[in-house]
Amino acid sequence: MCPMTDGAATPDANNHELTIGICGAGIGGLVLALRLAKLGFRPNLFEARSREAALSEGEFLTLAPNGMNGLRAVDCCDEVLRAGLETKAIALCNARGRRLALVDQSDHRSTFGAPSVTVKRGTLTRILIEQCEARGIAVQFDRRISGVESRIHSVSLSFLDAASLSVGLLVAADGLRSQVRSQVFPDFPAPHFTGLIGAGGIVDADIPATDGLMRMTFGEKAFFGYIKTASYPVYWFNSFAADNPDMVRGMDPHDLADRIREMHADDPFPNAAILQEVERVERSYPIFDMPPLPTWSKGRVVLLGDAAHAIGPHAGQGASMAIEDALVLSSCLAETIDHSDAFARYEALRRPRIERVVKLTRQNASRKRKSTRLGLLLRDLLLPLLLPLGIRMGRKLFAYRADLEALGPGGIDRAGQKIRQDAA
Numbered sequence: 113m114c115p116m117t118d119g120a121a122t123p124d125a126n127n128h129e130l131t132i133g134i135c136g137a138g139i140g141g142l143v144l145a146l147r148l149a150k151l152g153f154r155p156n157l158f159e160a161r162s163r164e165a166a167l168s169e170g171e172f173l174t175l176a177p178n179g180m181n182g183l184r185a186v187d188c189c190d191e192v193l194r195a196g197l198e199t200k201a202i203a204l205c206n207a208r209g210r211r212l213a214l215v216d217q218s219d220h221r222s223t224f225g226a227p228s229v230t231v232k233r234g235t236l237t238r239i240l241i242e243q244c245e246a247r248g249i250a251v252q253f254d255r256r257i258s259g260v261e262s263r264i265h266s267v268s269l270s271f272l273d274a275a276s277l278s279v280g281l282l283v284a285a286d287g288l289r290s291q292v293r294s295q296v297f298p299d300f301p302a303p304h305f306t307g308l309i310g311a312g313g314i315v316d317a318d319i320p321a322t323d324g325l326m327r328m329t330f331g332e333k334a335f336f337g338y339i340k341t342a343s344y345p346v347y348w349f350n351s352f353a354a355d356n357p358d359m360v361r362g363m364d365p366h367d368l369a370d371r372i373r374e375m376h377a378d379d380p381f382p383n384a385a386i387l388q389e390v391e392r393v394e395r396s397y398p399i400f401d402m403p404p405l406p407t408w409s410k411g412r413v414v415l416l417g418d419a420a421h422a423i424g425p426h427a428g429q430g431a432s433m434a435i436e437d438a439l440v441l442s443s444c445l446a447e448t449i450d451h452s453d454a455f456a457r458y459e460a461l462r463r464p465r466i467e468r469v470v471k472l473t474r475q476n477a478s479r480k481r482k483s484t485r486l487g488l489l490l491r492d493l494l495l496p497l498l499l500p501l502g503i504r505m506g507r508k509l510f511a512y513r514a515d516l517e518a519l520g521p522g523g524i525d526r527a528g529q530k531i532r533q534d535a536a
């Protein structure tokens with residue numbers, strides 16, 4: 113048993129005097145640390161992976177305008193914009209290559225204040241970590257939290273191979289399979305498998321650039337998407353139906369590449385040509401959903417991002433929701449002396465928005481599942497009619513500015529005021 117050192121907890125101190133431990137230096141945890149530090153708190157981040165593993169994550173994700181605006185609040189928006197690809201439109205095609213719909217996103221920058229951006233996960237993480245390091249925020253890598261004990265005035269954390277310590281508050285930003293959640297809330301439902309697995313990567317392929325267009329195909333066997341600009345390789349992803357989440361787990365990366373190639377062999381050009389260049393697919397991602405949790409906090413522990421509300425990738429909002437959660441939680445902590453009030457306000461502000469995103473995500477996911485010939489025909493006919501509704505829902509999500517009004521329109525928000533002053 114490792115000895116216990118005390119990281120800070122002062123009985124009955126107000127929030128600013130507490131050390132705030134964050135479990136997980138993923139997107140949500142890093143943004144939270146940056147924002148808390150800006151607001152005068154002392155965050156302390158614990159990440160299970162090594163620094164190298166976090167930075168070398170190869171896949172990519174697309175950040176919606178609301179997520180990009182959220183990054184502005186921690187001074188990372190411009191750098192992510194420079195490092196990523198502006199995603200100006202999405203084309204949805206059927207298995208024969210017929211375009212069913214085109215979602216124009218070229219006005220995102222002028223309408224919402226930021227464009228949609230596709231960026232490598234490792235690059236996004238590097239930008240956030242370097243910003244933390246530049247601000248002197250402690251990010252401790254190779255530190256997997258293995259035990260959590262919530263006490264009256266502190267939370268005690270234990271690690272597999274380091275001394276235990278205590279923090280004033282603990283934010284669980286440790287993702288879908290949150291260990292903190294399962295320890296603090298052992299009776300909460302586990303995430304359930306949605307029946308889809310995702311994969312993807314970045315590869316050089318000699319195909320025409322799409323100039324900011326993300327082209328997606330509802331293939332006969334699986335869903336495929338890619339984007340390519342002239343000076344960049346191809347960013348591709350797919351998702352396919354599976355009976356269980358372990359269907360391709362542990363598969364040799366060459367065999368997995370072959371399997372995915374086979375799924376898209378009959379797709380319209382250039383899907384097969386892209387996959388021809390893919391030698392290995394290192395990872396696949398079974399996609400999980402989580403039933404709404406009864407509460408997001410208990411005592412001095414609060415859940416954030418995927419740990420609180422896993423959202424599948426089908427609406428491209430999971431990372432943006434983690435970013436928004438981070439901004440709202442930090443504003444609530446800054447506005448209220450009592451952490452219980454802050455946690456309650458955070459949850460009340462976030463739940464309705466998360467519910468809207470979950471609804472949109474489920475709608476989009478249902479179109480990617482395997483179907484009968486008749487089902488596919490109906491989808492091809494109905495999609496162009498139904499899509500405008502989905503687009504309207506999506507655009508409502510993009511319009512929210514958590515960087516300016518984390519506490520809602522008219523909410524007193526010191527953090528938002530500070531950003532406005534800095535920008536003036």
Ligand SMILES: Cc1cc2nc3c(=O)[nH]c(=O)nc-3n(C[C@H](O)[C@H](O)[C@H](O)COP(=O)(O)OP(=O)(O)OC[C@H]3O[C@@H](n4cnc5c(N)ncnc54)[C@H](O)[C@@H]3O)c2cc1C
Binds near residue numbers: 140173
């Ligand atoms: C296939 C796929 C594609 C996706 N595409 C998109 C997309 O295009 N756009 C989008 O917005 N979202 C997308 N998402 C969703 C998005 O990735 C997540 O919503 C987002 O990463 C959640 O961020 P987070 O910080 O809550 O958790 P995570 O990013 O999962 O971070 C959790 C962190 O906690 C660490 N950790 C875990 N356990 C411990 C522990 N015990 N101790 C210390 N550290 C720990 C992990 O190592 C990790 O670094 C996609 C998801 C999938 C599966």
